[in-house]
Amino acid sequence: MDATSPLLAALHRSPDSLAFDVDGVALTWGQLDEGSLRVASGLLALGVAPGDRVAYFGPASVALLELLVATLRIGAIYVPINTRYLAEETAHILDDSGASVAVVAAGSVGHSTARDRSERLTVVVTEGAPGPGETAFAALRAADEPSPPHPAPPAPDVVAMLVYTSGTTGRSKGVALTHGGLAANLDAILGLWRVGPADRMALTLPLFHVHGLGLGVLGALMRGVPTLVATHFDAAWVIDAFARRGATVFMGVPTMYARLLEHFAASPDSAGALATGRLFTSGSAALPAAHHQAFQAATGHVVLERYGMTETGFTLSNPYEGERRAGTVGFAVPGVEVRLCDEADATVSAGETGEIQVRGAGLLAGYWGLEEATRASFTADGYFRTGDVAFADADGYFHIVGRRSVDIIKSGGFKISAREIEDVILNVDGVAEVAVVGLPDAVWGERIVCAVVIRGDADADAVRARVAEQAAARLADYKKPREVLVVDALPRNALGKLQKHRVRELFG
Numbered sequence: 001m002d003a004t005s006p007l008l009a010a011l012h013r014s015p016d017s018l019a020f021d022v023d024g025v026a027l028t029w030g031q032l033d034e035g036s037l038r039v040a041s042g043l044l045a046l047g048v049a050p051g052d053r054v055a056y057f058g059p060a061s062v063a064l065l066e067l068l069v070a071t072l073r074i075g076a077i078y079v080p081i082n083t084r085y086l087a088e089e090t091a092h093i094l095d096d097s098g099a100s101v102a103v104v105a106a107g108s109v110g111h112s113t114a115r116d117r118s119e120r121l122t123v124v125v126t127e128g129a130p131g132p133g134e135t136a137f138a139a140l141r142a143a144d145e146p147s148p149p150h151p152a153p154p155a156p157d158v159v160a161m162l163v164y165t166s167g168t169t170g171r172s173k174g175v176a177l178t179h180g181g182l183a184a185n186l187d188a189i190l191g192l193w194r195v196g197p198a199d200r201m202a203l204t205l206p207l208f209h210v211h212g213l214g215l216g217v218l219g220a221l222m223r224g225v226p227t228l229v230a231t232h233f234d235a236a237w238v239i240d241a242f243a244r245r246g247a248t249v250f251m252g253v254p255t256m257y258a259r260l261l262e263h264f265a266a267s268p269d270s271a272g273a274l275a276t277g278r279l280f281t282s283g284s285a286a287l288p289a290a291h292h293q294a295f296q297a298a299t300g301h302v303v304l305e306r307y308g309m310t311e312t313g314f315t316l317s318n319p320y321e322g323e324r325r326a327g328t329v330g331f332a333v334p335g336v337e338v339r340l341c342d343e344a345d346a347t348v349s350a351g352e353t354g355e356i357q358v359r360g361a362g363l364l365a366g367y368w369g370l371e372e373a374t375r376a377s378f379t380a381d382g383y384f385r386t387g388d389v390a391f392a393d394a395d396g397y398f399h400i401v402g403r404r405s406v407d408i409i410k411s412g413g414f415k416i417s418a419r420e421i422e423d424v425i426l427n428v429d430g431v432a433e434v435a436v437v438g439l440p441d442a443v444w445g446e447r448i449v450c451a452v453v454i455r456g457d458a459d460a461d462a463v464r465a466r467v468a469e470q471a472a473a474r475l476a477d478y479k480k481p482r483e484v485l486v487v488d489a490l491p492r493n494a495l496g497k498l499q500k501h502r503v504r505e506l507f508g
């Protein structure tokens with residue numbers, strides 16, 4: 001056995017049993033071990049060294065799993081890219097991370113964007129024929145003698161992944177997460193939930209964010225959980241996974257629960273199929289209490305809601321045993337310290353609202369290449385400022401009540417920077433001013449809308465059409481404004497400063 005990261009603890013435990021099934025393609029732990037060794041050898045042959053960045057743009061697939069494990073094994077850094085991204089968003093990640101290898105699905109946005117950079121990075125294509133100068137993934141994993149690629153396990157402080165996430169500024173930032181931090185935090189939360197080899201996980205989350213990739217895939221790798229993976233969310237697929245394929249655990253974002261509830265309404269018998277489940281968790285955005293109650297009424301299961309963040313890992317969780325309180329995110333996960341603070345970083349009194357600040361296992365090592373932004377996000381005593389605002393009730397359950405910044409929107413579990421969308425819209429011909437905000441929405445959590453002030457002679461309908469066109473051309477689909485409201489003026493204070501929180505009122 002070669003030395004591996006604690007994240008890969010289960011890789012060698014039971015070689016012949018199911019590790020992952022990706023849309024019907026089954027993979028045992030032994031096959032994943034061997035395939036990832038082959039890919040690791042291939043990466044080493046390409047010259048990938050510890051600390052180098054290996055980017056992936058493609059669907060959930062066996063290739064993704066092998067590449068992830070291979071990258072971790074050789075101490076390189078895995079950089080997942082959101083497959084809904086368009087060229088500019090993808091280019092930013094490839095350039096900012098300085099990836100030396102990009103593994104991409106043939107014909108995808110990731111493929112064309114990586115190809116434009118083929119002078120400085122190696123393009124590896126997972127399916128279809130590689131172009132000139134490109135490498136086929138099949139060739140990468142074709143090493144005759146897969147050999148143990150790394151002499152020592154990556155130290156706990158070695159960076160395992162760079163996960164890009166939006167912030168209050170326009171451009172996404174790479175969050176550096178370490179082997180040790182991820183392992184400690186995932187072990188703590190999955191231990192709390194008793195997730196292990198006796199379970200079978202149904203995973204429909206995208207595998208480019210910490211929810212699906214961390215809690216889902218790395219969690220499965222650490223704790224040996226056989227996992228059924230879907231390439232996209234589909235309520236019927238989830239129901240089938242429980243009804244016929246032995247699933248016991250489902251982790252979703254609230255929009256997925258909304259979709260499951262819609263499915264139950266359309267086919268009332270389907271909810272019963274989930275009876276064999278053991279655990280249904282929700283995170284990435286607030287689960288409306290009404291969904292919590294409706295899911296319990298339909299299935300008998302009490303959803304376990306938890307809270308996390310790319311930068312902090314999985315921070316707060318309702319109890320496994322004991323009351324899972326609707327509308328709350330429970331208590332600090334073992335190994336994590338959580339406090340609520342005012343603007344001066346002083347702890348608020350019991351019952352008052354304050355910013356969630358986090359210290360302990362799972363915290364980011366830093367924002368990639370952004371020392372000042374990293375420094376600014378920590379308090380003097382080492383707590384990370386999440387920007388989320390909460391209070392703890394008399395029993396200690398945390399309730400999230402909002403965010404400090406109106407420039408961060410969460411829609412369907414994706415974090416979106418209002419500033420990034422505003423930057424695109426400001427470039428539209430005829431737009432003088434713009435403000436993008438999220439409005440409450442029962443299915444998506446928040447719905448993106450924008451208010452624009454148009455230049456004197458511009459035609460409002462034509463401007464609206466150009467805004468839609470530019471958003472579609474430059475932004476991932478889920479970032480597009482669902483409504484463009486033309487207004488005479490944006491709300492400003494006496495000093496002329498935009499009052500963003502009042503923009504929502506314009507929409508009635």
Ligand code: MLC
Binds near residue numbers: 210233309478479
């Ligand atoms: C899709 N659409 C969205 C959207 N996702 N609109 C707003 N917000 C979203 N999140 C739109 C598309 O643009 C399209 O619109 C229409 O929905 C149908 O597209 P689709 O591709 O068929 O959608 P679907 O597959 O149903 O996607 C919905 C979803 C997806 C909920 C499955 O959004 C999703 O996978 N969300 C999970 C995000 C996630 O994993 N977050 C974790 C971050 S980590 P149109 O108009 O073009 O038809 C984190 C830390 C933590 O937050 O604690 O977990």
Ligand code: AMP
Binds near residue numbers: 386388400
């Ligand atoms: P991300 O940056 O994509 O990792 O998203 C992290 C953000 O998601 C947090 O800062 C919160 O705003 C939000 N979030 C995660 N879980 C919850 C939850 N259970 N309730 C409310 N908000 C949540």
